[in-house]
Amino acid sequence: MSRHLRLALVQAPAETFEQFAEGLRTRMKSPNAADLVVYPEAHLYSLGIESLTEEEIYEAHAEPLDGPRGKALGALARELGIWLVPGTVLERDADGSVYNTAVVYNPDGELVASYRKIFTWRPYEPVCVGRDFVVFDMPGYGRAGLSICYDSWYPELTRHLAWMGAELVINVVQTPTAGRAQEIPVNQANAIVNQVWVASVNGAGPTAHGRSILVDPEGHIQVAAAGMEDVTLTTVVDFDRVAAARKFGTSGDSWPWDHFTAGDTPLELPLYNGRIDPATWRPAISRETPDALRPTAPVVFERPAEESGDE
Template sequence: MRASLIQIAVDEGESVESRRVRAASLVRGQAGADLVVLPELWTTGAFAYEEFAAEAEPLEGPTYEAMAKGASDAGVWLHAGSIPERDPEGPLYNTSLVFSPSGDLAAVYRKIHRFGFDKGEAVLMGAGRDLVTVRLPGTTLGVATCYDLRFPELFRGLVDAGAETLVIPAGWPERRRAHWTLLAQARAVENQAFVLACGTAGTHAGVPQAGHSIVVDPWGEILAEAGADEEILTVDFDPAKVAMTREQFPALKDRVL
């Protein structure tokens, strides 16, 4: 399976619409990949809190339309990162969209763990409740977002639901980049799953981003890692390695809790 992680840069001088068009073009350029992944809140920037309400979209808004067409044009499964979603009957959500190669919506995930403690996303957005998996030919994706990476219970739930490849878009800050790499490897090892973690480059509201998107195999080995700037990280991996790892070292069978 070939995955392409689009580590797009969020430049405060670029409009949301311009970045949306550019992202769709980058997706179309990945024809031949099986799965393409964009980062968290790449339309606004994950730390641009003051932009969330102004740029929030309905679920089937302009980003949905652009990404659906990008997926169908390229013929790829597309995890389109996340957008600030405006629910007409509720709060804003940090919402991920997954599209099939025909451009149909395959899954929606609303981020469960909101970052910011008593400010930012934690107070501006509602919390999702549902664990989400997506069946692809050859593997089942488990979907999480950024701060979720710090909560291993969520990933145990995804594994129990059949996840073999964990996809994590993020807007992770440079000052905690060491945690990003460490946690991505930890989630891979403890769940004996592939981890595809796609971050942003650039600066969000004055917060430099870590970049360094990463693909980790079920033994915790880093298969590929991006640098700090905008980049497309493409890697071939064998989903069958998950079952092989779980059979050779059946630690998950020894779970008590």
């Protein structure tokens, strides 16, 4: 059975929650209906914040994930029967710390994953930083990982998500600068060297510089927004193409995850005060992967978040 996921990348300017909910309902009654809908970073809290102080922004938008906003997002996903990534929210934890957090709701309205941005855009993004890599399973499809904007510039993050079994990396973005030009090849490179799908959805003008993309496991851009326009990009992600690229090679001639053999000694990595151990280099794979596309070596389905394939 094929693992085809209908994906909608919503490149839109920042909105109020009411505008967001109305727009999402409209999209789900149109050709833009999808199984998984992804919005840009900070989509629900960046409207008009340029006139507010940091304290005012937090007072207006920061709340626990199980607060009123979270309940409303879950109810919306359940109402429409979709997987929903509404961009990121400002999460306030029990001790009052505030994080830029990506959240994922399943079609039952349950919060199934939350990821606190690790590589915040310093000094312009003064929130607290996360320390955990996050993947989640989508039954019937496969496994996805979460990445936020500037995270894509650090190859360690996408590499860890792939090692933990992510077949699709969802990179939600709010880039209002010319730096979006660099983010396009960066996301292609992350897809190529890890043999994963990468969906990078940026905001539209005037909030951000657009140019949202979906990149396949061999680095080809499958769909893209030409510029800063308000547009919904709807396409299909074939999760089996990840396993196929790894089995048959990128362009039929490159197998980056199969470089090391059992006889190789560990490769020391002074930068990380660690090493690559050939015995643990192979990434985990989704239980949804067809038997015909699974590697011949022993299969690992789970990777603890605290472990690392390159440390």
